[in-house]
Amino acid sequence: MSDSQLLVTTTEKVPGIEYEVIGEVFGLTTQSKNMFKDLGAGLKSMVGGEIRSYTKMLEESRQQALDRLRAAAREQGADAVVMMRFDSGSIAGDMQSVVAYGTAVRYTTNVE
Template structure:
């Protein structure tokens, strides 16, 4: 299955689907702040408001983490990922790490 075809959901159950659990999968990325943008962000923090360069960095990081999560699931033969979550944190004050994680599952035929 192509990684773009892998269903990702934050729910525990997928309506109408039965599946077996494969295991945990992760997608991780770490981004560093741009020094020029960091200077501008420092100025912005004095007057308030959204720091768009950081927002963009986090949006890009989440997208990359999600893409890596899908690849991790494809690598183990998953059809979907359930209970997907994001987590993030700072590293050393100038880097931001974002992880997407969930449970990889494989659909099974309904033999009723």
């Protein structure tokens, strides 16, 4: 199974599957926009509305954090990650950090 096929769920239980807990896993990324996009975002903030370059950056950051979470779980021999959550925050005003975290588990029942 590839990392992209590793089950990640926000629920605690996977219906019909028994598993043992391996431990916590994380996927983290920190992104920054370049000076020109920051300038455009600053101008947009004066008139209101969605700042698409930042929306795209956050979408990409979430996907990258999720990919890293799956890779970290696979390194620990996990079959899935349960109770996955995202968290984000600003760093130094011009960077955005996104973390995906959850509990890596190994199946104890056969999964077809």
